[in-house]
Amino acid sequence: MxxxxxxxxxxxxxxxxxxxxxxxxxxxxxxxxxxxxxxxxxxxxxxxxxxxxxxxxxxxxxxxxxxxxxxxxxxxxxxxxxxxxxxxxxxxxxxxxxxxxxVGELNLYYEQLKKKLANEGLFEEIYKKPLPLYPKCIGIITSKTGAVLHDIFHVASLRNPTVKLLLYPVKVQGQGSAEEITAALKFFNKHKLCDVIIMGRGGGSIEDLWSFNDEDVVRTVFKSKIPIVSAVGHETDYTLTDFVSDMRAATPSQAAEFCVPAREEQLQKIELYRTKIYNLVCQQLQYYRERLNNCQQSHVFKQPYKLLDTKYQCIDTLQLKINDICDKYITEKKHSLDILAEKLLLLDPHAALQRGYSMIYKDKQLVNSIKKIKKTEQIQINVSDGFFSATVDEIMEGK
The missing domain is CATH 2.40.50.140 (Nucleic acid-binding proteins)
Known part of the structure; x- marks a missing residue:
């Protein structure tokens, strides 16, 4: 073996x-x-x-x-x-x-990618941008040969022919279509050529619509600074661009209706607003006219001097009160001043001279003690009507 x-x-x-x-x-x-x-x-x-x-x-x-x-x-x-x-x-x-x-491979991938992007918050309502009320230019991303372009042009021309439509033609299915759609979105955002973008195509199978489920396309739509309306497929078809765009339209015609304000409707609104403004102005004028009439009928305007007479009387009364208060204040202060003057007079040394007293100085210094003088020293004696000099002959202690 x-x-x-x-x-x-x-x-x-x-x-x-x-x-x-x-x-x-x-x-x-x-x-x-x-x-x-x-x-x-x-x-x-x-x-x-x-x-x-x-x-x-x-x-x-x-x-x-x-x-x-x-x-x-x-x-x-x-x-x-x-x-x-x-x-x-x-x-x-x-x-x-x-x-x-x-389940089909694309269906499974669709659900997985949808869940992933939803978890990242790309579909949140807070990121949705409002569509402009009066767009001047609308960018269109679709095939140049499809019915989508015809529908959008037809509806837009009926609603408001003054709105400019700018087409960026792309392939809407097959190899390279997702890259072309992404490039179109970036082009419009880079050059700021329009106020709103419509992107879409007609209906089809999930394979036909797959370019609008491409992750790069979805993320580019999310990053767009220009509002985007998604109009992909029929009303029952949903792609990931429908969830991430600022508004979804069931059809391209509806997308055009969302983006292009009807001219006649706007003119009707303007006329309605004009009428409202006119009525409001008339109401205000009538209100102030009535107020003016009421004021003219008021006794204040008919006999304004009566209102002044009352005010004059109030002024006279206040002036008398002020005078009384001032007189009382001055009398009180004068009395206080007299009392202080009498006190000062009692303290004045010259007043004592008038009563027969005298003041003795030695070398211009007041002598108030025998210890400040000596025998034979010259002193000056002040009296009420002058002064005279003297010589000290004798010094005695006691009173």
Whole structure:
């Protein structure tokens, strides 16, 4: 009996499986578990049913073609081949295409992207910009050959032919269409050529409308400084641009109605406002006319001097009160001044001289003690009507 090593056995099994045509092109239905996205871009997961499981690998080249994000618990159909990973001696399913089971791939991707953008707040009402009341120019992003352009032009010309319409023609489906739509949005915002933008196309399948679900298109709509009206598909068709735009129109014609104010309606409004203003002015004039008449009939205007007589009498009364208060105040102050004058007079030394007293000075200094003078010193004696000099002959203590 021949003895084989492990590598030879694994290689032999690998060749057996590789030679089986059924295993080289196979579709497997199962539920995703243990999903892992490696930094290399390869995906590793396990497909399982209620009884068994199989290891599964999606290499980067195939993973880049998957439009939805695989998640644990998701039911899928994996297309690929069964092979052997010789290093571990394990067989695996190598996936070339992964399809959601029971729901289309685009539908699943649509729901996943919608949820992602909603969580980021792109659909919040607070970010919606109001449409201008009287736009001068409307930008249009659509195909130059479709019925959308005809509908918008027709409605706009009927409502107000003075509004300028500016077309940026783009492909609305197929390869490169999303990039053209994004470029158109950026062009209008960069050059500020219009007051509002209508973007849209006619109805179709989800594949036909897919450019308006493109993530770059949706984010560019959100960043637009110019208000955007989305008119994509029919009334029952909803794309992600409908949720992120400032207003959704069920049809292109309705979008034109939203953006272009009807000229006749505006003229009617102007006439209505003119009539309201005229009536308000008339009411105000009548009100002030009545007030003027009432004032003219008032006794104040007929006999104004009577009102002045009363005021004059009040002034005279106040003046008498002021005079009385001033007289009383002056009398009180004069009496106080007399009392102070009498006190000052009692304290005046010259008053004492009038009563027979005298004051003695030595060298212009008042002598009020015998200790300040000596015998033979010259002194000056002041009396009521003058002074005279004397010489000290004797000094005696006592009173």
């Amino acid at each position: 021949t003895i084989y090593n492990v590598s030879e056995i694994n290689n032999y099994i690998y060749n057996l499986i590789s030679a089986d045509n059924i295993l080289q092109k196979i579709m497997v239905r199962g539920e995703i578990s243990n999903f892992k996205l490696h930094t290399s871009g390869h995906c590793y997961l396990t497909l399982k049913d209620d009884k068994s499981a199989i290891k599964t690998v999606v290499f980067r080249r195939a993973a880049q073609k998957i439009k939805f994000r695989p998640e644990n618990g998701m039911k899928v159909i994996a297309c690929g081949n069964i092979g052997v990973y010789e290093r571990d001696g394990a067989y695996q399913l190598y996936v070339s295409q992964l399809i959601p089971d029971g």
